[in-house]
Amino acid sequence: MKITRITVFHVDLPLEHPYWLSGGRLKFEVLDATLVKVETDAGLTGWGEGTPWGHTYVPAHGPGIRAGIETMAPFVLGLDPRRVLDVERAMDLALPGHLYAKSPIDMACWDIAGQAAGLPIADLMGGGSRTPRAIASSVGAKTVDETRAVMDRYRQRGYVAHSVKIGGDVERDIARIRDVESIRLPGEIVLYDVNRGWTRQQALRVMQATEDLQVMFEQPGETLDDIAAIRPLHSAPVSVDESLVTLQDAARIARDGLAEVFGIKLNRVGGLTKAARMRDIALAHGIDMFVMATGGSALADTEALHLAATIPDANCHAVWACQDMLTVDIAGGRGPRNIDGHLHLPETPGLGVAPDEDALGAPVACYETP
Ligand code: MG
Numbered sequence: 001m002k003i004t005r006i007t008v009f010h011v012d013l014p015l016e017h018p019y020w021l022s023g024g025r026l027k028f029e030v031l032d033a034t035l036v037k038v039e040t041d042a043g044l045t046g047w048g049e050g051t052p053w054g055h056t057y058v059p060a061h062g063p064g065i066r067a068g069i070e071t072m073a074p075f076v077l078g079l080d081p082r083r084v085l086d087v088e089r090a091m092d093l094a095l096p097g098h099l100y101a102k103s104p105i106d107m108a109c110w111d112i113a114g115q116a117a118g119l120p121i122a123d124l125m126g127g128g129s130r131t132p133r134a135i136a137s138s139v140g141a142k143t144v145d146e147t148r149a150v151m152d153r154y155r156q157r158g159y160v161a162h163s164v165k166i167g168g169d170v171e172r173d174i175a176r177i178r179d180v181e182s183i184r185l186p187g188e189i190v191l192y193d194v195n196r197g198w199t200r201q202q203a204l205r206v207m208q209a210t211e212d213l214q215v216m217f218e219q220p221g222e223t224l225d226d227i228a229a230i231r232p233l234h235s236a237p238v239s240v241d242e243s244l245v246t247l248q249d250a251a252r253i254a255r256d257g258l259a260e261v262f263g264i265k266l267n268r269v270g271g272l273t274k275a276a277r278m279r280d281i282a283l284a285h286g287i288d289m290f291v292m293a294t295g296g297s298a299l300a301d302t303e304a305l306h307l308a309a310t311i312p313d314a315n316c317h318a319v320w321a322c323q324d325m326l327t328v329d330i331a332g333g334r335g336p337r338n339i340d341g342h343l344h345l346p347e348t349p350g351l352g353v354a355p356d357e358d359a360l361g362a363p364v365a366c367y368e369t370p
Contacts, residue, residue: 001041007363008367011033015028015326016325032051032054033049034066034104046110051293051322052065057195110306122306129312131313134189134341135324137161139165140165161189191239211235216260219240224253231257240261241265247278250278260288272306279310289308291320296322298353299353301343324338
């Protein structure tokens with residue numbers, strides 16, 4: 001089987017509500033999504049998606065995905081998409097780094113490989129837990145009252161896991177954490193996501209002031225060096241997210257004991273192939289995981305769900321899905337959807353969901369074998 005055509009679509013995905021990170025430092029209103037259709041000489045078609053969370057969140061750039069695919073396409077055309085490692089190597093040789101540009105191609109290849117095998121991607125990867133995965137909400141708010149309002153909105157949709165965005169003013173962060181903990185429901189999972197918004201001194205002030213609560217903080221500093229420096233000075237569990245980009249990062253976090261949890265975002269780490277290796281490092285070191293789309297449509301949510309289904313139930317805290325945050329649905333309601341705050345693995349071979357092509361508009365690029 002050979003890849004014969006790669007068609008690229010650009011879609012804007014507006015957020016239903018303006019979204020704030022780092023205590024209001026960063027605002028987001030629309031996501032730049034790239035959808036990729038990979039066709040083969042065997043008649044199988046796979047879909048991939050790359051949707052960074054804007055271009056101010058991490059070094060990832062919507063137009064950069066499309067430029068990266070233009071550079072990599074000649075090296076990917078003609079390859080067998082079922083040999084995902086060959087495709088990965090070809091992309092890494094054609095364009096070192098730029099992992100976020102590679103994830104849509106990787107995703108589409110896994111989609112085709114699953115269809116060819118007659119298996120959902122998670123089963124093909126050797127996992128395939130059917131235990132529904134809790135969806136973590138994303139509570140981008142600034143004040144105590146706004147935080148309560150956003151959490152209530154998600155609770156009404158059945159959500160039992162929440163990623164509360166903090167990382168602004170120290171006193172306000174402490175007040176918001178204490179307030180959320182005071183209204184936290186039994187069994188609810190709450191992660192306090194700093195998104196790199198603290199200096200070391202700010203991190204220690206909040207983490208030490210809330211030590212009695214033993215809550216988990218995600219990415220409490222800009223870099224792994226920052227997280228390592230404060231590590232001996234607080235007792236809170238830590239999840240690392242934005243600083244977990246490469247397999248070498250995963251190895252360092254595990255070896256140096258920098259976190260209890262990996263936050264694996266598929267677009268950031270370069271797709272399922274590379275993320276599966278991080279999963280194995282985590283499992284080998286007693287590190288649990290959140291698995292997330294970086295953003296995007298139900299396709300990106302489904303990709304994350306497949307990886308989550310390859311993690312033992314006890315080690316997968318939640319997935320994050322972006323679908324409930326958007327005003328447009330390019331998959332017309334198909335694919336795994338929020339049911340009582342959980343996503344259920346699709347039984348369809350491959351990814352299990354494709355976009356409604358009419359909803360994508362005209363392609364912005366098409367690359368073909370001669
Ligand atoms: Mg995070």
